[in-house]
Amino acid sequence: MSLVAGIDVATANVRVAVYEADGTLVAEAKRPLPGPERPGDGRSEQDANSWWSAVADSLAECTGALGARAAEITSLAIAATSGTVVAVDQAGEPIGPALMYDDRRAAAQAETAAAAAPEAWRRIGITPSASSGLARIGWLAKELGERAARVCHTPDLLAWRLVGEPVATDASHALKSGYDAVRGEWVHAAFDALAVPDSLLPPVVAPTTVLGAVGRAAAERTGLPVGCAVRAGITDGCAGQLACGAVEVGSFVTVIGTTLVLKGVSAELVFDPTGSVYSHRHPDGAWLPGGASNTGGSALADVPVERLAELDAAATARGPASVVSYPLRGTGERFPFLAADALGFTLGTPADEVDDYRARLEGVAFTERLALQRLAELGAPRTGAVRTAGGGARSDTWCRIRASVLGEPVARAEQAGTALGAALLAAAGSVYPNLGAAAAAMVPEPELVEPVPAEVATLDERYQRFTAELRSHGWL
Numbered sequence: 001m002s003l004v005a006g007i008d009v010a011t012a013n014v015r016v017a018v019y020e021a022d023g024t025l026v027a028e029a030k031r032p033l034p035g036p037e038r039p040g041d042g043r044s045e046q047d048a049n050s051w052w053s054a055v056a057d058s059l060a061e062c063t064g065a066l067g068a069r070a071a072e073i074t075s076l077a078i079a080a081t082s083g084t085v086v087a088v089d090q091a092g093e094p095i096g097p098a099l100m101y102d103d104r105r106a107a108a109q110a111e112t113a114a115a116a117a118p119e120a121w122r123r124i125g126i127t128p129s130a131s132s133g134l135a136r137i138g139w140l141a142k143e144l145g146e147r148a149a150r151v152c153h154t155p156d157l158l159a160w161r162l163v164g165e166p167v168a169t170d171a172s173h174a175l176k177s178g179y180d181a182v183r184g185e186w187v188h189a190a191f192d193a194l195a196v197p198d199s200l201l202p203p204v205v206a207p208t209t210v211l212g213a214v215g216r217a218a219a220e221r222t223g224l225p226v227g228c229a230v231r232a233g234i235t236d237g238c239a240g241q242l243a244c245g246a247v248e249v250g251s252f253v254t255v256i257g258t259t260l261v262l263k264g265v266s267a268e269l270v271f272d273p274t275g276s277v278y279s280h281r282h283p284d285g286a287w288l289p290g291g292a293s294n295t296g297g298s299a300l301a302d303v304p305v306e307r308l309a310e311l312d313a314a315a316t317a318r319g320p321a322s323v324v325s326y327p328l329r330g331t332g333e334r335f336p337f338l339a340a341d342a343l344g345f346t347l348g349t350p351a352d353e354v355d356d357y358r359a360r361l362e363g364v365a366f367t368e369r370l371a372l373q374r375l376a377e378l379g380a381p382r383t384g385a386v387r388t389a390g391g392g393a394r395s396d397t398w399c400r401i402r403a404s405v406l407g408e409p410v411a412r413a414e415q416a417g418t419a420l421g422a423a424l425l426a427a428a429g430s431v432y433p434n435l436g437a438a439a440a441a442m443v444p445e446p447e448l449v450e451p452v453p454a455e456v457a458t459l460d461e462r463y464q465r466f467t468a469e470l471r472s473h474g475w476l
Contacts, residue, residue: 005076006423014054017419023442029061042104045097048086063223075229077425079239080154083133087148104130109138116193125278133177138194163212168203170232207283239421244413245443250383256392263290266380276338291335299327312397314354321359323348336371339475365405366466385411403451411446
């Protein structure tokens with residue numbers, strides 16, 4: 001039986017997971033990464049050499065645990081953070097630290113790139129910023145000059161190590177690095193304005209494309225079989241979406257971490273004139289529209305972790321809050337509407353701590369409903385239950401509130417993770433004919449969390465008050 005491996009390179013650690021063709025996890029390993037250096041001057045750097053050491057050691061642990069079955073690993077793919085880049089020499093050796101996704105020294109390069117190709121940015125729905133990979137590539141070209149032979153994203157560098165020669169990058173990691181996913185080419189006008197030579201830019205392919213095969217040196221280091229296919233990966237956010245099973249047109253997933261992230265699948269490219277929605281390309285040719293709200297788990301940032309279970313139970317017993325809350329911390333919202341001056345609000349005075357807590361949970365649920373409505377209006381309607389993952393999805397209380405606000409069940413994906421999403425890409429085209437077939441076979445069935453019938457009408461009325469208040473400020 002064939003096995004596939006998914007590699008997740010996060011900021012703090014690397015995780016490798018090996019799966020059977022039916023999605024059964026048969027081996028996994030994790031290694032820490034050194035924390036990024038963030039001295040407070042806009043820098044955010046990490047030792048790129050640490051990525052390979054951590055990945056190779058994790059792979060070796062997995063293959064060692066599998067014994068003879070390691071020879072059955074037919075394919076692997078890598079997912080990593082979006083926007084992290086590193087310059088390398090002709091041999092593929094980093095010539096400096098990687099610039100992480102939150103390095104903000106390239107503000108000048110972002111401004112230059114934005115002015116150079118405004119039509120391209122409108123077309124793909126992304127405007128270069130100081131936190132975009134494109135700006136960092138311009139910064140590296142200026143700082144390193146001819147010392148740099150190529151700029152790699154995290155998966156590119158690791159795939160180079162595995163294959164033993166330079167490889168293409170995937171269209172997902174390339175998106176915020178200046179790749180026009182609509183036309184299928186780099187936005188050359190922006191790179192010309194930044195004086196970035198074409199030689200620095202790797203070729204771009206779709207996720208799941210075979211980049212090469214594991215070479216003998218990498219096989220000896222990792223225990224992988226020589227000839228194991230290395231397939232193009234996808235960003236960690238998109239991999240998480242795939243791992244939830246949101247791969248078919250009309251399917252959506254909400255991830256509640258610090259923020260509320262909503263991603264879905266649409267047949268056509270979603271164009272948002274406000275710029276709050278952007279789309280990655282689906283490996284099978286559709287689109288992955290989505291956005292990230294500044295609300296989410298941060299709404300509970302001042303609540304001690306040890307009190308969450310107690311307050312959840314009290315909020316369940318209490319029922320709908322007496323007040324309407326938009327629990328935005330700080331200033332500004334980016335999705336489902338774009339408003340730099342947006343501020344959180346509470347309509348009325350909470351009766352007590354439980355009332356306030358419950359109102360915050362409802363406010364995030366209202367934001368989720370508005371986001372789904374916004375995407376539908378833009379041409380990305382939903383079919384089927386919203387899938388959900390992230391820390392917020394572990395709360396039964398919050399999931400029931402969200403289901404009641406939507407008026408239908410939400411599907412909780414308990415075992416979703418970036419490594420599984422990467423493994424689905426590895427399986428697509430090798431074990432299975434496409435991503436949809438891989439997900440159908442490998443993604444566990446989600447748990448349906450039902451709405452509370454007695455609360456649906458009340459929460460719908462509260463939602464109407466919520467959106468009316470947003471309109472009164474001119475944010476909708």
